[in-house]
Amino acid sequence: MTTIGFIYPDHAAEDDYPLAEDLLGGGVRLPVEHIYGTDLHAVPELLDLGSPARLAEGAGLLARHAPDAVVWACTSGSFVYGPEGAARQVAGLAEAAGGLPASSTSFAFVRAAQALGVRRVAVAASYPDDVARLFVEFLAAGGIEVVSMSSADIDTAAEVGDLAPEAVTELVVGRDHPDADALLVPDTAMRTLGLITALEQRLGKPVLTANQVTVWEGLRLAGAYRPVPEFGALFRGGSADVTAAAVAAAAEDGGSGRTGR
Numbered sequence: 001m002t003t004i005g006f007i008y009p010d011h012a013a014e015d016d017y018p019l020a021e022d023l024l025g026g027g028v029r030l031p032v033e034h035i036y037g038t039d040l041h042a043v044p045e046l047l048d049l050g051s052p053a054r055l056a057e058g059a060g061l062l063a064r065h066a067p068d069a070v071v072w073a074c075t076s077g078s079f080v081y082g083p084e085g086a087a088r089q090v091a092g093l094a095e096a097a098g099g100l101p102a103s104s105t106s107f108a109f110v111r112a113a114q115a116l117g118v119r120r121v122a123v124a125a126s127y128p129d130d131v132a133r134l135f136v137e138f139l140a141a142g143g144i145e146v147v148s149m150s151s152a153d154i155d156t157a158a159e160v161g162d163l164a165p166e167a168v169t170e171l172v173v174g175r176d177h178p179d180a181d182a183l184l185v186p187d188t189a190m191r192t193l194g195l196i197t198a199l200e201q202r203l204g205k206p207v208l209t210a211n212q213v214t215v216w217e218g219l220r221l222a223g224a225y226r227p228v229p230e231f232g233a234l235f236r237g238g239s240a241d242v243t244a245a246a247v248a249a250a251a252e253d254g255g256s257g258r259t260g261r
Contacts, residue, residue, distance in 0.1 A: 005033065005070045006218065008074070009074050010158075013161050014034075016193045017032050020228075023228050023230055023231070024226060028219070033062050035049075035058045049074065055096060056093075058070075069100055070097045070100055072093055073104075073211070075105040075188060075210050076127060076186070076187065103217050105188055108213040109213050111217060112234050113182065116233060119145060120145045122148040123139075125152065127187065128154075129153065148180060160187055161191070165191070169198070173199065185210065190210065193211055196231055206232060206234065
């Protein structure tokens with residue numbers, strides 16, 4: 001049994017993870033433990049949310065599950081640190097988890113795009129504009145060009161978690177761009193796993209969402225990737241393709257691929 005632990009901030013869309021575990025079809029456990037802080041989409045609050053002390057607390061909570069890898073399941077609470085700061089964040093999480101492979105949702109977006117060969121993307125962000133632009137900068141540092149970015153200017157994760165599926169769909173499909181190879185939807189507070197197939201069918205291109213790439217990254221770290229057609233183009237490739245992409249991404253990062261560095 002492979003176990004991948006996720007540190008999730010507060011409460012919003014964490015039920016995407018039991019859904020993922022169910023559709024993965026056995027042999028993989030995806031326990032979620034929560035840390036708490038303000039859920040405001042503002043830089044000072046996000047820096048506090050992703051602080052070493054809070055992530056060490058989350059790693060301690062996950063220890064009882066004996067995970068094979070751990071992931072900080074928060075996009076804004078990782079990219080807000082910038083690429084170098086987010087790398088230090090993940091390294092600290094790995095250390096707090098006893099040397100386990102570790103990563104975060106922001107690095108998961110970069111690696112997932114690399115695995116699909118995606119270089120030009122549109123971003124449909126729930127955040128205020130100033131926070132969303134930090135995500136664009138993070139992607140650019142990973143070699144991903146953002147051809148279009150729109151922000152829904154939603155102040156809190158709780159508000160995002162309350163969005164109905166129809167509202168999520170409207171937010172996403174209305175923010176595509178014809179020059180984008182894929183559409184990226186950050187924010188793990190948004191329920192998206194059950195919508196990805198329909199979104200990709202409407203847009204005719206890959207859709208990468210926060211909880212989707214977070215689960216994928218955990219599976220990659222643990223060497224437990226498997227296809228799940230319901231989770232879109234990212235999960236329709238063979239394990240050999242994903243392994244090759246992960247190795248290439250790790251080499252490009254200058255690391256072993258065991259952490260998000």
